[in-house]
Every structure is written in C-alpha cells, then in structure tokens.
Amino acid sequence: MLPTLSILLEEDCSSTNRRGIHLHDKWLINIGAICFPKEPSVTSWGAPIVWEGTFDPEEENLLHRAHGTVVGLSVFAVGKYLDSYLEDFLDSANRFFMPGLPCIVYILTDRPLDVPRIHKRYGMSITTLQVTNRARWQDISMMRMMDLRDLVLPLAHDQVDYLFCMDVDQIFTSNYGPEALGDLVAQLHSGYYLANRKKYPLERNPLSVAFIPPWKSTFYYHGAVFGGKPTHLANLTSRCLEGILEDKKRGIEAIWHDESHLNRYLTLEHLPSKVLSPEYCWDNRLWLRYHKLSWAQKNYEKTRLIEPQDGSLP
Ligand SMILES: CC(=O)N[C@H]1[C@@H](OP(=O)(O)OP(=O)(O)OC[C@H]2O[C@@H](n3ccc(=O)[nH]c3=O)[C@H](O)[C@@H]2O)O[C@H](CO)[C@H](O)[C@@H]1O
C-alpha cells in the first residue's frame, strides 16, 4: 500500500520537516512522476535514524569484527506463541540477524522442551531460559521487563556487547546488521510513522506512570524491538518494570502495556542514541523499498489466552 501522498507532501516537503528534523539528502523515493520527499536521517537531539543507504554495511562489519563485537538477541515464546512463531523467527534470525558477527540467542519460554531445533550458523548459539506462563496476555507482555532484568541481563552483561529484545511474531527478511547497534536503540513504529503526532496512542491518563504529555513526544516507538548495551538495558527494564508495578498498585493498566512504559522511558527519561527506521520492523503496509524484519501474520484468537473474568493478576 502506498503512503498517503498528501500527508508526506504537505508535512515533510522541506529540508527540515515538521518535527524539526534534518532530512537526509541521499534518501529519495521516486514513484513514477511523483518525487517523494527525503526521509529524516537524524533526530533533533542528534541521534542517527538508520535507513538503507545511510551506512556502509562492509565498513560496519569490519569495524565490529575488529572490535570482536558479540551480539545478543532475546525473544519470548510463551504458550501458543511458541508453536505459531518461534521456528520462523529463529530460522530467519540464523540467516539474517548480524550474519557477520557472533551471536547468542536467549529464548524465554514456559516450554523449553518444545523449542524447535534449528540449523545454527557458525558463531550462533542458543540459550533457553524457563519463565512462568501468566494468566493474561497483557501480563505476559509486560512482565517481560522483569524477566529481561532478572534472567537475561545478568547473563548478557558478561556474554555480549549489545543486546536486542524482540517480539517473536516477526520474521527477518534481509540482512539486519551492525549498523543497528548502539548504546540505546529504539524502533520507530511502522504503523505511526506517517501519523501526525496528535494521533500517537500515548498513555493519556495522568495517573499512570506511563503518561506522556502529548506535546513532549517526538516519535512513537514500537515495543516489539529495542536494544542497546546491557548496562543501558538494565536501567530501561528496571524503570519500565517499576512503572508497570506502580500502575498495578494504582489499579491502572497503560493503553499499550509495556510499549507505553517504554515510550515514556525513551521520551522523558533517556533519549535513544540511535533510532531505527520502519525498515527494521515493517508492518507490511507502509510503502517501503527495503525491509529487514517484518511483522508475521497476527492471529490473536489462536495465540492469545482468553482474558480471565475474575481479574486475577499474574
Ligand atoms: C500495534 C499493537 O497492537 N501493539 C501492541 C500489541 O503488540 P503485539 O500484538 O505485537 O503483541 P504480541 O501479541 O506480539 O505480544 C508481545 C510479545 O509477547 C510475547 N507473548 C505474548 C503473549 C503470549 O501469550 N505469549 C508470548 O510469548 C511474544 O514474544 C509476543 O511477540 O500488544 C502488545 C501487548 O501484548 C503491546 O501492547 C503492543 O503495543
């Protein structure tokens, strides 16, 4: 599907776009006679926004190989998500996730014995960690922050230089390389990339810890991908978890769960040092020439547990 021309042409057709972001001069999309405006390649606080064409893959690989960089990738596959998504996620990661670098995949699941055995490239290893299933899918999603903090990060701290934390319902489609590595990396949400910031699904309840005053937000980040150095992620996961637990005490659940708390952290507490364009988590709708990771087919009826009626907590 093509993005709405009017949105792009009206709002982004200048050398500095509506968010006060500089536009990258190499990035130009041509469709027939229509020349799309250039996409931003740096945020207003100076963090790079990574698009295909803004980096040299060879150079990035050489640099990180010379440094001996090791990368981690964590993924949760709890309940039916294991059967529906894990194998495709792992197979595609084996092929496309940081193919030039050693990589440790941390799988968090309630069913370690059912983890599919996949072919692993030289330099890739898999560590499976057991987590408890929870009654509500919202809690499975949110409490990932606790398992990341308590189970993954202590290992990652000693084993890897950078870690990515991802949803399992996605598939790598082409090389997702070291250009994506950074101290604290956030993913632009593909579904809101073209949206006016007034339309961002921010938490609007000021009583929630995840509340963001709408005028303070620049981007809407996706909870399905974030990354960085383990020390940065230890802080991120602790702070998001604190917010989630504080909201629970107050009887509040933020509109998009962990994603709302992540957005608050990245908007108000610690700006990301690198931002990934929608190419790095594509929703299959926004028109893009390149993509590296794309959303798998959602099938909530099959994969998500029915919400318990008694309001039980995890
Ligand atoms: C665009 C959109 O709608 N985004 C929201 C939606 O993302 P998603 O619809 O992508 O969430 P999701 O169903 O993929 O759940 C997040 C992740 O948690 C893990 N998982 C979840 C449930 C489960 O039973 N087993 C399991 O392993 C798994 O890694 C999954 O990918 O829902 C999330 C909460 O869940 C967040 O609120 C997101 O903001």
Ligand SMILES: [Mn+2]
């Ligand atoms: Mn998902």
